[in-house]
Amino acid sequence: MTVAAAALAPFVVFASFPLPIVALPAIGADLGVGLSELSLLVSGYALGLGALLLTGGALADRFGAARVWIGAMAAFAVLSAACALATTVPLLVGARIAQGAAGAALMACSLGLIARNVEPARRGGAVALWGAAIGAGLSCGPVGAGLALEFGRWRPAFAVLAAVAAMAALVGVVALPTPRGTAGGRFDLVGTVLLSVGLGGLILGVSWVGSGFSMRVGIAFGLAVVLLPLFVATQRGREVPMFDVGLLRIPSYTGGLVAGLAMALSILSMLVLIGPFLQVVFGLSALQAGLWFLPATGLSAVVALFGARIGARFSLRTRLTTGLALAAAGLAALAFARTDWTFALFLPGFVLSGLGVGLANPALGAAAVVGVPPERAGVAAGAANTARQLGNALGIAALGAIIHAGALASARGELPIAADLLAAGDLRGATAVAPAQAVQAAYAISQTTGIRLALEVSAVLALLGAVVAAFLLRPRPAPEQVEMNVGHVAEAQAGR
Structure with a gap:
């Protein structure tokens, strides 16, 4: 059960990553915006996932990989439901970024579950299954969204993902051992904020500059120019x-x-x-x-x-x-x-x-x-x-x-x-x-x-x-x- 639970993390995370791809035209029509305004539904998710991967590992060290995995999967379910209920683009993008952050904690903990609970002789096969779950998620996300759109609109696709994540969290509660972490640890809050906001500015600037230089493009790139070097400087100490x-x-x-x-x-x-x-x-x-x-x-x-x-x-x-x-x-x-x-x-x-x-x-x-x-x-x-x-x-x-x-x-x-x-x-x-x-x-x-x-x-x-x-x-x-x-x-x- 531990291997199956660990593999659920990359499956859920990477099924959600491309899920909006085939639904973008429907989302744009429903919310009254063009496709160019919806790119952050995917890139914002990747931003939340990437910027908080290291923080997720620190949380696992402090509270235990299984405990954080269960909490992150439950949060992923709630945030997927929030995506399904969002009525504006800012709300939907915000939920997607937060969803990516929950996914970061899941990914940081899942390999730790294998390392802690699977004997070395079976670990190679478990890691191979974990890797294959990424490809399975990437396959199922667009197809699942397409099926949902065949029978309704884009919102059911996120609702189904919320249900899958909720059931996975329940499986984790029943099946996973939940010892506390052994590190007394704290994560680098300042570094996390500097990195995520700086990279967020860079990504937003790149997204917007295609439409021409404007005040918002200048502000976005300005955040990146100031905060990313500051992040590097803080890491040296x-x-x-x-x-x-x-x-x-x-x-x-x-x-x-x-x-x-x-x-x-x-x-x-x-x-x-x-x-x-x-x-x-x-x-x-x-x-x-x-x-x-x-x-x-x-x-x-x-x-x-x-x-x-x-x-x-x-x-x-x-x-x-x-x-x-x-x-x-x-x-x-x-x-x-x-x-x-x-x-x-x-x-x-x-x-x-x-x-x-x-x-x-x-x-x-x-x-x-x-x-x-x-x-x-x-x-x-x-x-x-x-x-x-x-x-x-x-x-x-x-x-x-x-x-x-x-x-x-x-x-x-x-x-x-x-x-x-x-x-x-x-x-x-x-x-x-x-x-x-x-x-x-x-x-x-x-x-x-x-x-x-x-x-x-x-x-x-x-x-x-x-x-x-x-x-x-x-x-x-x-x-x-x-x-x-x-x-x-x-x-x-x-x-x-």
Whole structure:
């Protein structure tokens, strides 16, 4: 039961991550806003998840992993219900950010439950199941939202997630041992605030700058410029910092960090952004769009299940570089998309991307501790996980801004009178100033132009990540060092 409970955490967290993707058009229509105003439903979730991962680990150390897991799962259920009941965009975005924060506590505790309660002989299989649950969640989120939209509106999708999380919390109460944590510990509240607000400003600034520079863009970037260096400065004086900048001097660690960031900034972010494009340009229903994702998300889950066997035959460098290269190839294939494409033409890109994510993702955890002294492995792994989640938030914002800029430039050439409205996805407003048929044609062309530009950029990012990882990671790290460091991380996350 412990393994099943631990695997429920990544499943619930990553099912919620892409859940709004296929529902964005319906949410926008219901709340009366364009798609560009809803990007924070996904990137805000990733921000809450990434900024508070390290804090979640500190809470587990103090109160015990199982206790925090149960409390975080219950909070996740309440916040999912709040998403279902939200009546404005600010309320919905706020609930999503808080939902991501609860997810951070779940992710920080789940591997600790395995390390504390599963004997070493079964631990490898438990971790493989934990990793596969991520891919399963990414597959089920869009499909579940699509099913909900087939029978109602977007709100039932969040309501179902709330019910699943509530039942999982009850299972945890019954099945999980709940000893208290052994650390007397406190978490770095000042560092958490500086990091989350500074990165929030950066992500908001990147999201808004695509529409032109304004006062809010200046304020957002100003917060990032002031608070992020201040965060680094405060960490230098701490005995156990949230992020030890000295780790960047270790080439293998930096290689793994860059690989994780490249994965987050490229393929994982683009999988979020392609969903609304498939609906608005190709006229797919929410369920159809979710099903089109399955070759990518489903394959990533299946390949991850064999992560232990693959890891025994191929080095970290091989898995990471090959995975990123496959993801880059998949993104490049999708970058040829046209308004008359069928599913069969999208399929090769989705398959290559899914294989790449499934191959590289399980290796990122080990890459985070290769070459790192054992006493610093816990901090190193936590910082790498945080960087990947924040990379998702920043990637969604940046690539979303690129899509908007590309769509705006195309719309100005196709239908100048309604260019701004078309780029923002406001078709109702555009049809008030131009014929409906012309609006639909110009919108499809402009959105395709924008998504192709973002796919090209993301393919380059994935390929650069592969090159850097190949250069910095050793062909085959010493097995005994990996074993020692992974064990140290497990103990740290178990609250020992």
